[in-house]
Amino acid sequence: MNGSHRPRTALAMARDAATAVITSEALAALGRVGDLVPDTVLDDFTTERARSVLGDVEVLVTGWGCPPLDAAALAAAPRLRAVVHTAGSVRGHITQECWERGIEVSSAAAANALPVAEYTVAMILLSGKQVVERAREFHDTRRRDEWLGLSRGVGNYGRTVGILSASMIGRRVIELLRPYDFHVLLHDPYVSDEEAKALGVQPVGIAELFANSDVVSVHTPLLPATRGLVGRELIASMRHDAVLINTARGAVLDQDALTEAAQARRVRAVLDVTDPEVLPPGHPLWECDNVMITPHLAGSQGNEWGRLADLAVTELGRWAAGDGFAHPVRRERLAYLA
Incomplete structure (x- = not known):
């Protein structure tokens, strides 16, 4: 992979999470380092549109409400190689099948x-x-x-x-x-x-x-x-x-x-x-x-969501340049992570 590679990338999260976290500025920044599927947020991997998008994506930028990347979803995404998560825990959507396929995973837990x-x-x-x-x-x-x-x-x-x-x-x-x-x-x-x-x-x-x-x-x-x-x-x-x-x-x-x-x-x-x-x-x-x-407000909220989006842009850029993730999630550490 060289520095000019712009991986085909799509957003996968709840639509309200995308609206909150991924601003127009963040979308533009993601589009500068990846070939971002326009006007698309995948919140259900079973739809015809989702399967069409998944068919050629290399990277998913995920967030709160992302559906599980189970065997069926992965079968529809034969080129998927990496997941960049804009929140902390990946337990809700990264499955055993992801690790078995060797998909690289990054998380914004450090920012959150x-x-x-x-x-x-x-x-x-x-x-x-x-x-x-x-x-x-x-x-x-x-x-x-x-x-x-x-x-x-x-x-x-x-x-x-x-x-x-x-x-x-x-x-x-x-x-x-x-x-x-x-x-x-x-x-x-x-x-x-x-x-x-x-x-x-x-x-x-x-x-x-x-x-x-x-x-x-x-x-x-x-x-x-x-x-x-x-x-x-x-x-x-x-x-x-x-x-x-x-x-x-x-x-x-x-x-x-x-x-x-x-x-x-x-x-x-x-x-x-x-x-x-x-x-x-x-x-x-x-x-x-x-x-x-307090109503579970300690984590990122409001303008703090910008930090999560910024980290996702940086991680996508690093991966596209062949430098690897700065905040990888390791399979062997899952037993100790939230």
Whole structure:
């Protein structure tokens, strides 16, 4: 493959995802590095139009809502050699048949990790000052609290932050925390002591992480081995008034145990994900004033979608030039990825 090669390329995702993420500028940029099928978004691989397009594409630029690239879809796409995904996880559409065929896969997980990490650090800092609770009280009373009488548990100086999993997001959170006066613990069984030292964190067991942290931030992908990982015993071991932040997946936590701890005012929580999403209207977590629930907004939204599209353009350009993907998804790493 040489630098002049412009691979036949098509978009494959939900139409609203294409509208949100792939702007006219992004379309033009994709068209400069690939021979982009015009005015086409594939959201169903079984239609006559889709099969016509798939017949000569070399690259699919995928996104949220892309149908599975199963055996039937691949049979209709004999020239397909690469997939450039404009979101994070590829589990929804990259099938075993894709790996068996040797299709190269890229993901924008690295780009999507950035706003999640920024959200996490913001919540760590805000929770240290108890901003949400104190703002609510200020709204209700219309007067300042007795700030000189505040507990010394309020504030961000010298707090201990526990990071559960050195995932892509977890590592970015660690990086963003470096300028602050925090002591950072990490639990990740796949990270060696030497690597933890390089990251600037203290490696600990999971029980020590929960027992000794003022804030625990969960960045563990939802896998069979991690479902319910943060269980009743770990939640019960947390320091009084500690904060549990979850931007990973709701099912990583024992939500019933967290609800009981929050209702008893033993812990606070910031949840960008729940199980299910959205919680039923009568769920008791809605009524806990020491729990903030946000609508799965930590990941890329609004102008942040531009970062995903930019990464896709760069990846397509690299692949077309024969340089390979900068952000490849490896088959052997799937067991550890979200």
